[in-house]
Amino acid sequence: MLTIGELAGLAGTTVRAVRHYHRIGLLPEPPRDRSGYRRYGAAALIRLLRVRRLRELGLALDRIGELLDGPEPALHEALDALDAELAAQAERIAAQREHLARLRAQSPDPDLPEPLAAMFAKAAADGAPARAIAKEKELLLLDLALHPERTDAIVAEYVGMFERLVQRTDYAELAHRFDALADVDADPATVDALAVELAAVIRAEHAAGDRTRGAWNPLAETLMTDWGSTMPPSQRRVMERAVELVADLF
Amino acid sequence: MLTIGELAGLAGTTVRAVRHYHRIGLLPEPPRDRSGYRRYGAAALIRLLRVRRLRELGLALDRIGELLDGPEPALHEALDALDAELAAQAERIAAQREHLARLRAQSPDPDLPEPLAAMFAKAAADGAPARAIAKEKELLLLDLALHPERTDAIVAEYVGMFERLVQRTDYAELAHRFDALADVDADPATVDALAVELAAVIRAEHAAGDRTRGAWNPLAETLMTDWGSTMPPSQRRVMERAVELVADLF
DNA sequence: CTTGACCCTGACGCAAGGTCAGGGTCGCAG
DNA sequence: CTGCGACCCTGACCTTGCGTCAGGGTCAAG
Numbered sequence: 001m002l003t004i005g006e007l008a009g010l011a012g013t014t015v016r017a018v019r020h021y022h023r024i025g026l027l028p029e030p031p032r033d034r035s036g037y038r039r040y041g042a043a044a045l046i047r048l049l050r051v052r053r054l055r056e057l058g059l060a061l062d063r064i065g066e067l068l069d070g071p072e073p074a075l076h077e078a079l080d081a082l083d084a085e086l087a088a089q090a091e092r093i094a095a096q097r098e099h100l101a102r103l104r105a106q107s108p109d110p111d112l113p114e115p116l117a118a119m120f121a122k123a124a125a126d127g128a129p130a131r132a133i134a135k136e137k138e139l140l141l142l143d144l145a146l147h148p149e150r151t152d153a154i155v156a157e158y159v160g161m162f163e164r165l166v167q168r169t170d171y172a173e174l175a176h177r178f179d180a181l182a183d184v185d186a187d188p189a190t191v192d193a194l195a196v197e198l199a200a201v202i203r204a205e206h207a208a209g210d211r212t213r214g215a216w217n218p219l220a221e222t223l224m225t226d227w228g229s230t231m232p233p234s235q236r237r238v239m240e241r242a243v244e245l246v247a248d249l250f
Numbered sequence: 251m252l253t254i255g256e257l258a259g260l261a262g263t264t265v266r267a268v269r270h271y272h273r274i275g276l277l278p279e280p281p282r283d284r285s286g287y288r289r290y291g292a293a294a295l296i297r298l299l300r301v302r303r304l305r306e307l308g309l310a311l312d313r314i315g316e317l318l319d320g321p322e323p324a325l326h327e328a329l330d331a332l333d334a335e336l337a338a339q340a341e342r343i344a345a346q347r348e349h350l351a352r353l354r355a356q357s358p359d360p361d362l363p364e365p366l367a368a369m370f371a372k373a374a375a376d377g378a379p380a381r382a383i384a385k386e387k388e389l390l391l392l393d394l395a396l397h398p399e400r401t402d403a404i405v406a407e408y409v410g411m412f413e414r415l416v417q418r419t420d421y422a423e424l425a426h427r428f429d430a431l432a433d434v435d436a437d438p439a440t441v442d443a444l445a446v447e448l449a450a451v452i453r454a455e456h457a458a459g460d461r462t463r464g465a466w467n468p469l470a471e472t473l474m475t476d477w478g479s480t481m482p483p484s485q486r487r488v489m490e491r492a493v494e495l496v497a498d499l500f
Numbered sequence: 501c502t503t504g505a506c507c508c509t510g511a512c513g514c515a516a517g518g519t520c521a522g523g524g525t526c527g528c529a530g
Numbered sequence: 531c532t533g534c535g536a537c538c539c540t541g542a543c544c545t546t547g548c549g550t551c552a553g554g555g556t557c558a559a560g
Contacts, residue, residue, distance in 0.1 A: 001472060001476065002469065002472075002473070003506075003507075004506095004507075005505095005506065005507080006469060010395045010396065010469070011395065012398075014548080014549085015506095015507085016547095016548060016549065016550085017547080017548060017549095019508095019509095019548095020547065020548055024547095035507080035508090035555080035556055035557080036507080036508060036555085036556090037506090037507055037508080037556080037557095038507085038508090041473070041476040041477075041480075042388075042392060042473045042474070042476045042477035042480065043476075043477075043480060045392065045395060045473065046388050046391055046392065049391050049395055055547095057346065057349065057350065058346055060546080060547095061546080061547070076354070079350055079353070079354060082350065083347060083350050083351075086343050086346055086347050086350070087347070089343055090340060090343045090344065090347070093336050093339055093340045093343070094340065096307065096308055096336055097333060097336050097337070097340070099307065100307065100329055100332065100333050100336070101333075103329070104326070104329060138292075138296050141296055141299050142292060142295065142296065145260045145261065145295060145299055146260065148262075219252065219256060219260070222251060222252075223252070223291070223292045223295065224292070226251065226291040226292040226293075227291075227292035227293075230291075230292065230293060253537075253538075254537095254538075255536095255537065255538080264517080264518090265537095265538085266516095266517060266518065266519085267516080267517060269517095269539095269540095270516065270517055274516095285524080285525055285526085285538080285539090286524085286525090286538080286539060287525080287526095287537090287538055287539080288538085288539090305516095310515075310516095311515080311516070312515095
């Protein structure tokens with residue numbers, strides 16, 4: 001009679017797997033010899049071979065148990081179900097790959113809605129500093145997360161804003177000057193000059209205004225404030241000054 | 251500042267998942283308020299959103315950790331690797347489904363080599379009893395498992411044997427009479443008559459003989475003996491008697 | 501007698517969280 | 531002030547299909 005190692009070898013599996021099948025009741029425990037070793041006969045091998053075949057088709061072990069002990073037609077149903085499941089998996093994988101392909105074809109960053117990906121790509125091409133773009137993305141992500149039902153509106157808003165910005169100013173240069181403040185402790189004159197320019201931009205945006213900013217939200221408030229507080233000090237001073245300069249608009 | 255539930259909601263995930271990310275170090279533990287609740291800021295939400303996006307693309311959490319902390323080009327490599335992995339999975343699934351399709355189109359039994367599946371299907375169509383066919387399949391499975399390197403030879407051998415059998419005798423009728431013995435305690439005359447017929451078949455097979463039975467094997471010996479011992483008594487008596495009758499051949 | 505190749509049981513680990521259990525906290529309504 | 535429901539905390543066990551020790555016994559050969 002066979003030892004467990006021989007049995008496993010003949011069935012193309014491992015000793016550990018066989019013991020596992022015993023533990024979960026998929027294979028009956030065979031008799032032991034006088035030293036406590038399991039000893040297997042032909043019937044055990046046949047059952048193990050069946051288990052392995054079904055396993056290799058991708059069936060779960062508990063189902064295999066039902067099938068081997070149950071009636072034959074159940075097997076066909078199970079295979080149907082398995083096929084359906086595999087089809088679903090295949091579809092999911094195809095969708096993921098498509099997603100991946102689009103990402104890599106388009107954008108340096110995964111998974112922003114397409115118009116925005118294009119927008120950021122253009123900004124980068126125009127020479128806007130990477131750090132500023134990253135910050136802008138963060139803001140956008142927050143906005144999208146805070147208003148999941150308004151995704152399309154938000155996207156349209158950002159894109160519109162960006163396009164107007166492109167026409168109106170040398171935004172890349174402005175962004176560079178603002179970005180440079182991150183590394184220095186700027187003097188008040190510099191801060192003020194930049195704040196004036198930013199205020200002008202904000203004013204123009206406000207005039208063009210399609211802000212449908214929607215539901216005011218305490219979460220949004222605190223989060224945006226918190227996000228602002230992560231800006232480097234010089235930049236924050238510029239923003240605060242700019243906000244003062246346009247306070248009359250709100 | 252956000253509670254963990256708000257954070258999870260905004261990121262489209264669950265509280266439990268966020269805590270999991272803390273435990274594995276994927277998200278830093280945020281400060282606690284005076285009652286011990288975690289309180290999150292914008293930076294945490296941004297990081298969590300990134301994690302979720304990559305997760306939804308199918309990346310593993312430990313890789314996400316490396317990517318978020320590592321340099322950007324690593325991300326593109328990772329996406330390449332992920333795509334390759336998904337492609338491999340898709341291929342595996344396609345192969346499995348094809349396998350399944352063939353099985354269901356052809357055979358009442360999963361995964362015998364094709365000529366054999368056809369052979370058994372014909373035997374069933376010819377009216378051979380299901381029980382006998384099942385037993386024959388068992389024998390075949392054992393044979394294949396015992397000599398994995400000779401699969402093709404064994405298949406050819408069985409098919410050849412079957413075809414000769416079809417031409418030579420009314421094998422279905424013979425099988426029926428043999429099968430019927432499983433349920434009764436047959437008298438010696440019946441046993442002897444059947445044994446004589448079987449011996450004739452064996453003799454004819456031996457004459458036609460293309461047995462290249464290959465490496466004799468102690469495992470094979472004991473297994474086949476053990477398998478024989480599972481036959482019902484009357485059938486076993488027939489087999490033993492038949493073997494006596496052809497003893498001179500071996 | 502030793503050595504190497506087996507065998508035994510029992511327990512932990514894996515991926516990514518789900519699901520209690522047991523207990524504290526917040527905010528609002530009565 | 532007191533409930534109540536909704537939320538938060540930690541800790542621990544569950545899932546799949548085994549792999550991988552850890553610690554110890556057994557067998558066959560040299």
